Amino acid sequence: MINEIISMNGYGTYVWSAFAFTLISFATLYFVTKLQLSKEQKRFVSKFGSLDVEKAKAARLQNINREILSNTSKI
Amino acid sequence: MFKYFKPNKIFAITSRAPKYVLFLFIIVLTIGLTEALILSPEDYKQSDAVRIMYVHVPAAWISLGIFSSLALLSVGSFVFKNKNFSLIAKSLAPSGFIFNVIALVTGSIWGKPTWGTWWAWDARITSMLILALFYGMYLLAWRIYQDKEQAIKITSMIAILGAINVPIIKFSVDWWNTLHQPQSINILSNNSIHASMLIPLGIMTAAFALFSLLIFLMKYNTELIKVKNKGLDRL
Numbered sequence: 001m002i003n004e005i006i007s008m009n010g011y012g013t014y015v016w017s018a019f020a021f022t023l024i025s026f027a028t029l030y031f032v033t034k035l036q037l038s039k040e041q042k043r044f045v046s047k048f049g050s051l052d053v054e055k056a057k058a059a060r061l062q063n064i065n066r067e068i069l070s071n072t073s074k075i
Numbered sequence: 076m077f078k079y080f081k082p083n084k085i086f087a088i089t090s091r092a093p094k095y096v097l098f099l100f101i102i103v104l105t106i107g108l109t110e111a112l113i114l115s116p117e118d119y120k121q122s123d124a125v126r127i128m129y130v131h132v133p134a135a136w137i138s139l140g141i142f143s144s145l146a147l148l149s150v151g152s153f154v155f156k157n158k159n160f161s162l163i164a165k166s167l168a169p170s171g172f173i174f175n176v177i178a179l180v181t182g183s184i185w186g187k188p189t190w191g192t193w194w195a196w197d198a199r200i201t202s203m204l205i206l207a208l209f210y211g212m213y214l215l216a217w218r219i220y221q222d223k224e225q226a227i228k229i230t231s232m233i234a235i236l237g238a239i240n241v242p243i244i245k246f247s248v249d250w251w252n253t254l255h256q257p258q259s260i261n262i263l264s265n266n267s268i269h270a271s272m273l274i275p276l277g278i279m280t281a282a283f284a285l286f287s288l289l290i291f292l293m294k295y296n297t298e299l300i301k302v303k304n305k306g307l308d309r310l
Contacts (some may be wrong), residue, residue: 005112005113008122008126009117009122009123010123011122011123011188014124014127014184014185014187014188015124018130018131019111019126019130021181021184022181025173025176025177026173026286029173029290030286030289030290033169033294033297037293037294037296037300040297040300040304041300044300044303044304044307047304051307059307063086063087064086065303067086068090068300071090
């Protein structure tokens, strides 16, 4: 049974390489995108941390900024 | 109507959704792979080589769907002057490009055992390659042009021009004599593909669509945070 699945009637090399290429492409795109997201989140936190009290207060008034900060605390 | 499209309104959803979409994607992909590689029958002519269809066809469909969306969003961004449309389009493009590359590479792998060649300059393959070039130009233009207004104009033009190629890809098998078979699946009439193959194809298409949604959400969040980073600089 296992041998049949691996050999795929002699087409195993083609079938498995097509599926492997697809899954490797998925994994690469996912990790690159995740890395970019986490880089931007870290940059945001570092910029937010360098704001003075008044500016930080003004920035916190925006929902989206609060949302980014709350999400970043989980990474 | 467009007030619901404002980033401030949708970020709360887009920032939380990826983990649920990832979970769903893994489940659907696992079912799809089991169906495609083990449970579905082999083809009477192509034998097990037909299983490549379960990655090749959904990848081609989704790359075409995403490019059509890019073109529509670009028209929307021109007509309604809504920058969020171009942000959505920019976030959709990377997964569309990857699906295009997957369709070309898996098609090439499938071509060797069925046609005896890795590559042929037939109408469908060539028009898919042209689509990949449009995707490449679209993504490059976002990187090259630093001025946002100019980047939106150029990328929108590329997407709208590239959209001319979409019907050419779709009808290439009818308009020209190509190595590709005519379409087997038609939502308006009877399909010439058996349910035992149509079901795994549908599941794999759903898995691929979920993956593109996942990448879109992550990319869109990245773009929004970039905008907010610039906003902090201006404070």
